[in-house]
Amino acid sequence: MKLDTPFKLYANCVTVKGFNRSTICDLQRNDVRTIPNDLYDILTNHEGKTINDIKNQYHNEFDDIIDEYFQFLYDNEFIFFTKQTSIFPPLSLKWSDPAIINNSIIDIDKNSSYDVLKVLKQLDDLHCRHLEIRNFDVARVDVLENIFDYLKENESSIQSVEILLPFFKDVEKWIDSAKHKFLRVSFIRVFNCPFNQNIMPSGNTKAYIMYTKQHYESELCCGKISQNFFAANMKAFTESVNHNSCLNKKLSIDKNGNIKNCPSMQKGFGSVNDTQLKDIVTDKDFTKVWSITKDQILVCKDCEFRHICTDCRAYKENPTDEFSKPLKCGYSPYTNEWEDWSINPLKKEAITYYKLQADTEKP
Amino acid sequence: MILLISSKYDVSTNIVIQWLNYYGIVFLRLHTEEFSMLNYFSVSNKSISLTINDINLEAITGIWHRRGRLRNLPNSLNDLGKVTTYLKKEEDSLIKSIETSLRTTKKYIGSYISEIENYKLDHLIAAKECNLNIPDSIVTTSKKGLLDFHSKYDQIISKDLRYAINIKTDDISINSTGTFKVTDELISELDDHFAPIYAQEYIEKEFEIRIFFIEDNLFSMGIFSQQDEQTRVDYRNYNDEIPNRCVPINLPKNIKEQLLDFTRKVKLNTGSIDMIYSIDEHYVFLEVNPMGQFDWLSKNCNYYIEEAIAKEFMEL
Numbered sequence: 001m002k003l004d005t006p007f008k009l010y011a012n013c014v015t016v017k018g019f020n021r022s023t024i025c026d027l028q029r030n031d032v033r034t035i036p037n038d039l040y041d042i043l044t045n046h047e048g049k050t051i052n053d054i055k056n057q058y059h060n061e062f063d064d065i066i067d068e069y070f071q072f073l074y075d076n077e078f079i080f081f082t083k084q085t086s087i088f089p090p091l092s093l094k095w096s097d098p099a100i101i102n103n104s105i106i107d108i109d110k111n112s113s114y115d116v117l118k119v120l121k122q123l124d125d126l127h128c129r130h131l132e133i134r135n136f137d138v139a140r141v142d143v144l145e146n147i148f149d150y151l152k153e154n155e156s157s158i159q160s161v162e163i164l165l166p167f168f169k170d171v172e173k174w175i176d177s178a179k180h181k182f183l184r185v186s187f188i189r190v191f192n193c194p195f196n197q198n199i200m201p202s203g204n205t206k207a208y209i210m211y212t213k214q215h216y217e218s219e220l221c222c223g224k225i226s227q228n229f230f231a232a233n234m235k236a237f238t239e240s241v242n243h244n245s246c247l248n249k250k251l252s253i254d255k256n257g258n259i260k261n262c263p264s265m266q267k268g269f270g271s272v273n274d275t276q277l278k279d280i281v282t283d284k285d286f287t288k289v290w291s292i293t294k295d296q297i298l299v300c301k302d303c304e305f306r307h308i309c310t311d312c313r314a315y316k317e318n319p320t321d322e323f324s325k326p327l328k329c330g331y332s333p334y335t336n337e338w339e340d341w342s343i344n345p346l347k348k349e350a351i352t353y354y355k356l357q358a359d360t361e362k363p
Numbered sequence: 364m365i366l367l368i369s370s371k372y373d374v375s376t377n378i379v380i381q382w383l384n385y386y387g388i389v390f391l392r393l394h395t396e397e398f399s400m401l402n403y404f405s406v407s408n409k410s411i412s413l414t415i416n417d418i419n420l421e422a423i424t425g426i427w428h429r430r431g432r433l434r435n436l437p438n439s440l441n442d443l444g445k446v447t448t449y450l451k452k453e454e455d456s457l458i459k460s461i462e463t464s465l466r467t468t469k470k471y472i473g474s475y476i477s478e479i480e481n482y483k484l485d486h487l488i489a490a491k492e493c494n495l496n497i498p499d500s501i502v503t504t505s506k507k508g509l510l511d512f513h514s515k516y517d518q519i520i521s522k523d524l525r526y527a528i529n530i531k532t533d534d535i536s537i538n539s540t541g542t543f544k545v546t547d548e549l550i551s552e553l554d555d556h557f558a559p560i561y562a563q564e565y566i567e568k569e570f571e572i573r574i575f576f577i578e579d580n581l582f583s584m585g586i587f588s589q590q591d592e593q594t595r596v597d598y599r600n601y602n603d604e605i606p607n608r609c610v611p612i613n614l615p616k617n618i619k620e621q622l623l624d625f626t627r628k629v630k631l632n633t634g635s636i637d638m639i640y641s642i643d644e645h646y647v648f649l650e651v652n653p654m655g656q657f658d659w660l661s662k663n664c665n666y667y668i669e670e671a672i673a674k675e676f677m678e679l
Binding site for chain 2: 010011012028029077080082083084087088089091092093094096098099127157234238
């Protein structure tokens with residue numbers, strides 16, 4: 001600790017102010033720490049000054065607290081001391097992505113009859129890199145195998161595929177037999193299993209396989225907000241500052257073949273049977289949700305975790321307000337407590353509106 | 364069309380390709396691990412022409428030479444002892460002539476020739492001529508010379524003049540990461556005369572600086588080693604070592620100008636420069652790597668260097 005040398009925050013430790021407290025989001029070491037708003041103010045207003053200067057500014061009335069703050073910052077390597085304060089610029093918060101669509105969710109149920117391969121070909125033209133395929137009611141092994149074959153035999157922009165499917169007899173045997181086609185499959189989650197088991201990638205398959213007792217009823221399961229989904233990294237943070245942290249550059253196909261931002265959303269943009277994806281991605285109506293940031297969303301805009309958090313525009317506390325807080329978030333930035341959102345009496349009306357079965361939401 | 368010469372395992376190349384696709388720039392990627400069939404490199408009074416893997420490179424408007432070099436020697440000729448050594452020398456001159464030829468007519472970023480002829484002393488002298496600070500350095504074959512040099516500085520280091528050593532035979536394996544401290548004990552074990560040793564004053568640093576450059580664009584990053592042992596408090600359970608802090612730097616204007624002067628003087632249009640900022644407040648040039656890695660720099664500083672590289676080829 002140097003009391004007479006100016007301090008700087010490391011640029012990849014970014015502060016975010018909340019209603020009661022703030023966070024330091026460490027985008028290099030992927031960590032987040034909560035700090036008092038007083039410390040946020042010191043960091044914002046006095047960066048580049050010496051600790052002794054700062055103590056003087058507060059008329060030496062809070063020396064102990066200031067010492068404690070700076071010891072915390074120094075111990076965690078959030079700050080350094082240098083006379084060269086002017087050569088260290090803040091981090092650029094630019095976010096940019098070389099894809100027109102960078103991720104896609106495709107839902108398939110027992111009645112789905114749309115042409116999935118036709119969708120994949122169009123996603124390639126849009127440079128899509130990540131794909132999530134979800135089966136809720138029944139595992140559509142026939143369609144999944146077609147997808148594996150397509151991805152194995154074609155040059156595709158898709159780099160990773162996640163698959164969700166329900167347990168069926170001999171599912172392990174089936175996965176084993178299809179393994180050699182998993183070149184781009186990164187994650188398979190089998191739900192409704194009689195057992196829990198995680199299998200790490202091995203050999204030449206990079207797929208992580210999870211068998212879980214958990215139940216996923218339908219697309220209504222999506223949209224939960226939890227600390228478990230926090231991501232304090234450069235890409236996610238800068239995307240959140242500039243765009244919607246769930247829907248940006250996302251395009252989804254629901255189980256009926258309708259093109260949507262997300263399968264859980266009401267509004268469709270035509271069927272894949274007669275609509276070209278490339279025509280939808282230039283439709284302002286389709287892309288307008290991409291730019292709804294947490295700074296615009298009610299409650300979220302007061303939350304210290306807003307830029308490391310996910311979002312949900314499908315299920316909102318007020319279904320008619322596009323800037324309403326995600327329904328399935330139990331956190332309050334005003335009390336700093338997490339509660340079970342599904343039993344909150346204030347959310348009952350919205351839960352009924354979306355016909356969410358709260359009891360199937362839990363593991 | 365743009366020609367990319369790179370390792371098939373290079374992550375940065377993959378990201379640049381995503382940006383080339385985004386900007387609609389057509390490219391041909393050749394892997395440095397694989398045999399590229401040279402149909403012909405023909406030179407006549409009328410024209411110079413080059414066809415590789417059945418593709419006439421007439422259509423190529425620009426080259427990004429990211430890593431390594433093409434392989435024109437069939438794999439079947441790789442195991443013939445001294446004959447292979449001879450053929451590889453021949454191949455090497457061919458590869459260099461092709462680069463030189465392409466360089467005269469096309470935009471050619473990166474260079475195998477510069478990578479292979481990365482003479483650190485040349486660069487040190489060039490840096491000095493551009494008014495950059497350099498560490499006092501010596502190359503000597505005499506124990507007395509080394510001792511005299513050592514006596515002038517608190518500490519000295521030694522490094523390689525070109526490449527880090529990496530020798531593997533059936534009997535021995537010698538390799539090093541490059542720089543190491545030269546101690547009195549180390550010197551006392553030496554004979555009176557030895558192969559040329561490159562030694563340098565050790566300069567205590569406040570932070571290190573890594574600068575990736577492409578044409579006139581400089582992307583600079585400060586690297587902070589651990590503040591001290593005390594700060595390695597174990598409040599988080601990292602599997603890996605806690606990475607050094609890496610943050611963007613906006614170098615002073617005069618240093619930027621001196622660095623750009625330097626890149627022109629040594630005729631490099633891309634590369635990575637290592638510098639330090641010393642505790643006595645000087646920027647000191649250490650060395651340049653013509654084909655250095657920049658992925659960590661791009662990510663830690665949110666610089667989008669890969670996009671900048673793709674854009675270099677936009678209006679060709």
